[in-house]
Amino acid sequence: MAALEDETDNPYVSDPPTEFDPAGELDADEAREQAEQLREAVRYHDHRYYVENDPVIGDRAYDALFARLEELEGAFDLDTSGSPTQRVGGEPLSELDEVEHVATMGSIDQGGDAAAVREFDERVRNRLDEADYDGDLRYFCEPKFDGLSVEVVYEDGEYRRAATRGDGEVGEDVTENVRTIASVPQRLRGDYPDFLAVRGEVYMPRDAFTEYNRERVESGEDPFANPRNAAAGTLRQLDPKVTAQRPLAVFFFGVLDASVEFESHADLHERFPEWGLRVCDRTRLVDDIETAIDYRDDQLAARDDLGYEIDGVVLKVDDIDACDLLGTTSRAPRWAFAYKFPARKEETTVRDVVVQVGRTGRLTPVALMDPVEVGGVTVTRASLHNPSLIEELGVNVGDRVRIKRAGDVIPDVVEVVEKNGDGHFAFPETCPVCDSPVERDGPMAFCTGGLSCPAQRERSVEHYASRGALDIEGLGEKAVEQLLDAGLVEDAADLYELAVEDLEELEGWGETSARNLVAELDATRDPPLSDFLVALGIPHVGDVTARNLAAEFGTFEAIRETAESGDREAFEAVPDVGPEVAESVVEFFESEGNRAVLTRLLDHVDPQAAEATGGDALDGLTFVFTGSLDGYTRGDAQELIERHGGSATGSVSGNTDYLVVGENAGKRKREDAEANDVELLDEESFEALLDERGVESE
Structure with missing residues (x-):
């Protein structure tokens, strides 16, 4: 790269041209040579600008070089791997995968x-x-x-x-x-x-x-x-x-x-x-x-x-x-x-307190204040976090308070320095959005409206369609927001009433994408019971708890009837379900708003009874996975192991029998496996083991 200091080696380094002959006048070899010179020059200019803080050309000249490089790569279908033009972004991802670090990225004292x-x-x-x-x-x-x-x-x-x-x-x-x-x-x-x-x-x-x-x-x-x-x-x-x-x-x-x-x-x-x-x-x-x-x-x-x-x-x-x-x-x-550094602190007067309802139903009080400058930033609102903090601080409208930027950035009210009224702000007993009762959970407060609360609808529909729930492709955050804004969807039940014609009228949608989404929705009309339970977004009910509930009760009706009867003990008898989870399940089904949405949802969806286990072919065996597998997601592989009597854990120990090593695997788990004399399997060996024990990979 040092040779680029000499403009005779590359014409695009010092005082480069900003106008070019039409790309069509170049042959393939000429285009390839010019593109390589442009790539080298763009990298050089990036280094001068970002690393040395000493650019040698202006922004317009740089933009002209970059645009010419893009033009040549597109016109001649050149290999762009490693090219600076890849900074413009590739194709959208369906999700962010997990990757194991090459070494621990620890925190510091x-x-x-x-x-x-x-x-x-x-x-x-x-x-x-x-x-x-x-x-x-x-x-x-x-x-x-x-x-x-x-x-x-x-x-x-x-x-x-x-x-x-x-x-x-x-x-x-x-x-x-x-x-x-x-x-x-x-x-x-x-x-x-x-x-x-x-x-x-x-x-x-x-x-x-x-x-x-x-x-x-x-x-x-x-x-x-x-x-x-x-x-x-x-x-x-x-x-x-x-x-x-x-x-x-x-x-x-x-x-x-x-x-x-x-x-x-x-x-x-x-x-x-x-x-x-x-x-x-x-x-x-x-x-x-x-x-x-x-x-x-x-x-x-x-x-x-x-x-x-x-x-x-x-x-x-x-x-x-x-x-x-x-x-x-x-x-x-x-x-x-x-x-x-010490957190920044200042004083101001509270002019109002508003209560926001988050997408999980949590109610967060926010103090609206006279503007105050904190470290060069003008702050007009600060979090009061929860009703318990309001009571502890004794803060009310009109009080003069001290605020700080917690973690140096997020404004918090930390103390009242001058009282200008009696008592503290009275936290609402009903949700300011849907008027459902507000329930306290320790220091926090939550709206009990659940699926029926407009403030929670977007989150509940997004969760219903997420990969961890019913995995409805094409129904991500932006699509859900668009459907709600258009008035086509208010809750998860409305998804199954969407028509291709309705979707085609939305900006960015065509017949193909509309038909694909309707087909995806149709494919979820008979979901596994455990997936459906996860999709409902019942607080504290994740994948493992949902599978245990499905295995214990067998059908959705059995779960609903038990919850509506208030039989918390029946839920507490299920593995991985304690009093808090049991209470959460019962309260979810007791909510009138949730029951109304469920009634409509079950007109379109028929949760399938839990499948019998696949036997005990892997009984007593413990597996750990690292890296990515071609044939399965990590969650699918773990579920397969557990369905056939085995255990899938997240870390290697002396109790681990096999470490399954996929692509881009990190070093740590392999080192732990070596230290604990744990056998390593690549994906082919893993599938051979399953086949040997009569487990069909899926």
């Missing part, structure tokens, strides 16, 4: 005062003394970005995949979405390692966030609460083209695994840009903990002037050998500490 930081330093020094470490202890300091942590993997310099942090072991596969982020290189530069898995933070820049929210408001959409939520929602889009249209950026700051070694975190920070990976320029290498504390104070003073949100700083022992000696706890490395 944190604290908000200098004493905690000094205690961290003392622990580090004591452990290194015990390990006879004779190096110089220095700290590498960097901002703690308030975004979404991701793993990005490169093989032979090529971008391969990306995943969210998830639970630290398994995250969501966001490969196609991260591909669209311009500051994520599709190909590394220079003398890069053969394998590199890096950790970065995806965020939405402040200016871009402000502009994006303005566009949402102007188009009638609700604004995002903060840049972190906007980044998280964007990265989890099922349509990469949507992600590509939103302004995301990334900073890289850590290595999860690599085919090269690093001497220090400062070394890593220097080498990343050489490979095209963008890093933050506000890092500092210090010789002692007191200077690290000063660094934190400097970043706190500068935070409002940055183009991105930070909520603290991260202090890392710089020497990698020292980090290895310090090791990790079960949840966090011993060599790093997050020194958090």
Whole structure:
């Protein structure tokens, strides 16, 4: 890539042309050569802009080069794998798959005062003394970005995949979405390692966030609460083209695994840009903990002037050998500490309290306040969370209150500093949307309207059609919203009365898509009982509980009659069903609104009695799955195992008999299997085992 500094090697680097001869005048070889030069040039300009912050051409020239590259690739059907044009987004996904990380993406210990930081330093020094470490202890300091942590993997310099942090072991596969982020290189530069898995933070820049929210408001959409939520929602889009249209950026700051070694975190920070990976320029290498504390104070003073949100700083022992000696706890490395900023707090007056009804029926009180600036952000509303907090704070309309941005971004009312009335806000006893009774569950409050509550309808219809329920393809969030807005659907029962002609009149629908959806709905008229129970969205009734209820009662009528009789003990006798779940099931069927929707729904749907088990061919065997299988989803494979008497668990232990290893499997479970002498099976061997035991794969 260094050769691109010389414009004679590539005409599109320095003062490039912005007008081109018609593509039709080129032959295939000429088009292919020009496209390759354009790709190299676009990558070079991306590096100068995003990594070095020193562009050599203007935006219009860049756009002209990019457009010409797209034109050539389309006109000559060129291979676009690895091309910068893939940032515009690929085909929509049906869901985000799970992927196991190449190494654990752990959290780090944190604290908000200098004493905690000094205690961290003392622990580090004591452990290194015990390990006879004779190096110089220095700290590498960097901002703690308030975004979404991701793993990005490169093989032979090529971008391969990306995943969210998830639970630290398994995250969501966001490969196609991260591909669209311009500051994520599709190909590394220079003398890069053969394998590199890096950790970065995806965020939405402040200016871009402000502009994006303005566009949402102007188009009638609700604004995002903060840049972190906007980044998280964007990265989890099922349509990469949507992600590509939103302004995301990334900073890289850590290595999860690599085919090269690093001497220090400062070394890593220097080498990343050489490979095209963008890093933050506000890092500092210090010789002692007191200077690290000063660094934190400097970043706190500068935070409002940055183009991105930070909520603290991260202090890392710089020497990698020292980090290895310090090791990790079960949840966090011993060599790093997050020194958090204090939450921003201000005072204002409550002018009103409104109660919002969420899609799950939860009622959330929101204080509307006189505008107040908190850390450069004007706040006019803050969450009161639940009725218990209102009672605890004693807050009412007219009171002067102190607010803070919890987690540094979400406004909360934290205390009343001046009472201007008696008592506290009286929480409503009925739902402000459907007038159904409000029920308290601990500190929370919920509308009991269920399927009949308009505020919950969208969520209930989405859930009914979701993959974990009846898996109705073509009925995602946007389609459900469109059907509700058009007045075609009010609840799940209305789905079965949809006509092709009704759907064809909607924007973006044609005869084929309309017929496909009606066919998908028809295919769910005789669902398995357990799937139907999940689809109803009964609180606390997930897949496992639904299967147990179906196995115990056999038919939907038996479950409904038992619930309507109020026989909670009968439900508590079912495996995995305790008093809370039993109460939830009974209350669901006691609701008049739910009963009304169910009556209409059962005119169209006939839940099938639970199937008998497939026998005990796998009795006593425990399986764990990792990676993706071609012939099954992970859920289908686990259900097959359980139906034939076996167990399917999420982690490897001494009780595991087999680890089934699919494509893109991570290292951790295989290492655990080796440590516990657990037999590994690929998909072919797994199916052979099933066949040997007389289990038919489905």
